[in-house]
Amino acid sequence: MDDDITEEMFIEHVVEQMESTNRDINALALLGIQATAYSNTFIAKEPCRNSPHTGWKFMMEILSGHEKRCHEMFRMEKHVFRELCDTLKGYGLKSTRGIPVEEAVGMFLMTLGHGIGNRMIREQFQHSGETVSRQFSNVLNYMSTFTMEMIKPHDNYNEVPNHIRQNPKYYPYFRDCIGAIDGTHVRASLPVDGQIPYIGRKGYPTQNIMAACDFDMLFTFVWPGWEGCAHDTRIFLNALRDPDLKFPHPPAGKYYLVDAGYPNMKGFLGPYKGERYHLPDFQRGSQPRERIHSYEFDKQVTIVAASMALHNFIRKKAIADIEFQQYDENEDYLPTSGDGNESEYRLTIDDSEMGIIRDKITLELIGR
Numbered sequence: 001m002d003d004d005i006t007e008e009m010f011i012e013h014v015v016e017q018m019e020s021t022n023r024d025i026n027a028l029a030l031l032g033i034q035a036t037a038y039s040n041t042f043i044a045k046e047p048c049r050n051s052p053h054t055g056w057k058f059m060m061e062i063l064s065g066h067e068k069r070c071h072e073m074f075r076m077e078k079h080v081f082r083e084l085c086d087t088l089k090g091y092g093l094k095s096t097r098g099i100p101v102e103e104a105v106g107m108f109l110m111t112l113g114h115g116i117g118n119r120m121i122r123e124q125f126q127h128s129g130e131t132v133s134r135q136f137s138n139v140l141n142y143m144s145t146f147t148m149e150m151i152k153p154h155d156n157y158n159e160v161p162n163h164i165r166q167n168p169k170y171y172p173y174f175r176d177c178i179g180a181i182d183g184t185h186v187r188a189s190l191p192v193d194g195q196i197p198y199i200g201r202k203g204y205p206t207q208n209i210m211a212a213c214d215f216d217m218l219f220t221f222v223w224p225g226w227e228g229c230a231h232d233t234r235i236f237l238n239a240l241r242d243p244d245l246k247f248p249h250p251p252a253g254k255y256y257l258v259d260a261g262y263p264n265m266k267g268f269l270g271p272y273k274g275e276r277y278h279l280p281d282f283q284r285g286s287q288p289r290e291r292i293h294s295y296e297f298d299k300q301v302t303i304v305a306a307s308m309a310l311h312n313f314i315r316k317k318a319i320a321d322i323e324f325q326q327y328d329e330n331e332d333y334l335p336t337s338g339d340g341n342e343s344e345y346r347l348t349i350d351d352s353e354m355g356i357i358r359d360k361i362t363l364e365l366i367g368r
Contacts, residue, residue, distance in 0.1 A: 055125030163215035200228035225301035232261035
């Protein structure tokens, strides 16, 4: 009996030793796996962005190559790109961590101009996603100062715009017109609990943008970031009342053209109520790209304003603005917008003084 008990104890002891050995082996195996993973990740990590065709080489190839390539990549001519970089350097933009200003601006413009994300940019320029994101934000910060300088009137409006004076369709009828005001919507990305105020008639969140432009096709005022459900009149009246916004009010005797979503009041000439002016007959063109949804909303607003400032810069500096060549050749060309801003209802505000001016222009046009 004692021998049997001793044998059982011996067997149990052997089993315990084997289990202990197995645990030690498993622990060692797990430790080996962890060590291998650590080594692969932090010590002997296989390079990912190791192409010899670096971002800087890509930039130099584009800037020393055919003019068309620069426009295709960055939506501007080579001399305009270089002048943009010099302008941003003047605002304080500097090369960082081995990335020249030109390369950082190139990544920024490709993101905006092509609507592509971080993944495609890091492959094209051979940088990590964190580097691409940091450089984009850095350039965007300096674009804020650039935007304030680029989007403002460059005329005192004492003279009749050449576009009006030299066109018998408009002169002398619109000799006192200094520009136009309208709004548009751009899709917005917001947290679910903050989307409702931004959802308008389109059925998805948008930011409502008010803009004024002159006859050189330059923005003279922009105010992005409004809720998609905000009516144009509310935005318009707030812009006129807030001195901090520096809205370019029309001088005495001058006026802006506005659509039916705005009041027909002194300095702002709207259309006759109920008239649609057959705009769909002239609407053509490609749909705008709207790939700014992955950023925080404040950054989305800044991106919209920066894009409009870049438009002004290109219009001023380009020898041939390819994007707007069709407008220069055909003044009746009117492309459609993906998020048109047709008013949901017509306003009842109709200033008698502007109504008289509108009637006078109408009679002159009929009698010519």
